[in-house]
Amino acid sequence: MDASASEERQALRPGRNQQLVYDAMLKSGRPMRAYELLKLLHADGIRSPLQVYRVLDKLVREGKARKIETLHAFAICGKPSNGGGQVAVTICTQCGQTDAIEDAELKRQLAKLSRGSGFLAETATVELAGLCLGCQEVEA
Numbered sequence: 001m002d003a004s005a006s007e008e009r010q011a012l013r014p015g016r017n018q019q020l021v022y023d024a025m026l027k028s029g030r031p032m033r034a035y036e037l038l039k040l041l042h043a044d045g046i047r048s049p050l051q052v053y054r055v056l057d058k059l060v061r062e063g064k065a066r067k068i069e070t071l072h073a074f075a076i077c078g079k080p081s082n083g084g085g086q087v088a089v090t091i092c093t094q095c096g097q098t099d100a101i102e103d104a105e106l107k108r109q110l111a112k113l114s115r116g117s118g119f120l121a122e123t124a125t126v127e128l129a130g131l132c133l134g135c136q137e138v139e140a
């Protein structure tokens with residue numbers, strides 16, 4: 001076993017990849033698509049879409065990131081998710097900032113709506129696109 005082989009293993013450690021992806025997303029401050037991350041982190045040793053998706057999945061499971069379905073992108077969560085409590089995500093079309101809105105009443109309504117049509121929903125997320133407070137001030 002030589003030093004370069006152990007360096008190689010070090011570079012493939014999932015914890016390191018997770019940190020790289022998380023830092024890149026945090027730095028960008030907007031939702032990012034998997035291929036963007038792949039392109040950005042290629043030089044750091046992230047070479048396959050699978051590596052990126054694996055890390056993104058983990059970040060979502062741990063409540064550190066969320067998937068923005070309508071953008072096919074992922075964003076860092078500003079505050080730790082309490083595990084499925086989030087029902088609406090706001091997406092600023094100007095600066096790309098995303099935020100989560102938790103509302104028990106909306107959650108109940110969505111559940112009622114799907115039950116009423118005989119559908120068993122596993123997840124329910126409403127995505128609202130528009131302008132964040134900061135961008136509204138700039139527009140005004």
Ligand SMILES: [Zn+2]
Nearest residue numbers: 092095132135
């Ligand atoms: Zn904005």
